[in-house]
Amino acid sequence: MLSNIITFRYKIHNMKKLLVPAFILLFATVFAQKEDYMDKETIYQFKVEDLYGNEFDFSTLKGKKILVVNTASECGLTPQYEGLQELYDAYKSNNFVIVGFPANNFGGQEPGSDEEIAAFCKQNYGVTFPMMSKISVKGKDMHPVYQFLTEKSKNGKEDSEVEWNFQKYLVDESGHLVKVIAPRTLPNDPSITDWIKS
Known part of the structure; x- marks a missing residue:
């Protein structure tokens, strides 16, 4: 009888030894699949x-760090165009790119057409980084790119709201959101330049 109890306890002990690693493996597999799913959201x-009516495919930017920014031509922060261009000139050879999205969501400060915006950017600030056609960055008509940038369920990082013109989103070399930078933070701020150089 005693030997049977000892044998039974020994079997239970061995089963625990087997089950714990099995549960760990199962958890790791499920977690990896979740991470896998998140990896698809880039x-x-x-x-x-x-701005010129040409298709711009974000997949061509694989391997580059990307700063996405919503812009406006009649905003108190509009002079940031100059800083953005300087940032682009300084780091574009280091696998870095800026992608601008004009938007009229704040105070009607981007009323112009794509053609007018393109002329304004070129004439006033010599902008050469890619500028997209005007979109909406908040509300019911928010563009899918900004849905991705602002919704954790899509970007896997965090929920955010575009507060004003010139809010910046930093996207890594794998296409994942890594940081949201407030509108008033200048393009040459260390929170941006240190990230580019890292």
Whole structure:
């Protein structure tokens, strides 16, 4: 009888030894699948139109760090165009790119057509980084790119709201959102330049 109890306890002990690693493996597999799913949600899924009516495919930016920014021509922060261009000039050879999205969501400060915006950017600030066609960055008509940038369920990082013109979203070399930068933070702020150089 005693030997049977000892044998039974020994079997239970061995089963625990086997079950614990099995549960760990199962958890790791489920977690990996979740991570796998999140990996599919990248900025590379989007194709948009630039200011000149040409298709712009985000998948062509694989391997680059991307700063996405919503812009406006009649805002108190509009001079940030100059800083953005300087940032682009300084780091574009280091696998870095800026993608601008004009938007009229704040105070009607981007009323112009794509043609007018393109002329304004070129004439006033010599902008050469990619500028997209005007979109909405909040509300019911929010563009899918900004749905991705602002919704954790899509970007896997965090929920956010575009507060004003010139809010910046930093996207890594794998197409994942890594940081949201407030509108008033200048393009040459260390929170941006240190990230580019890292």
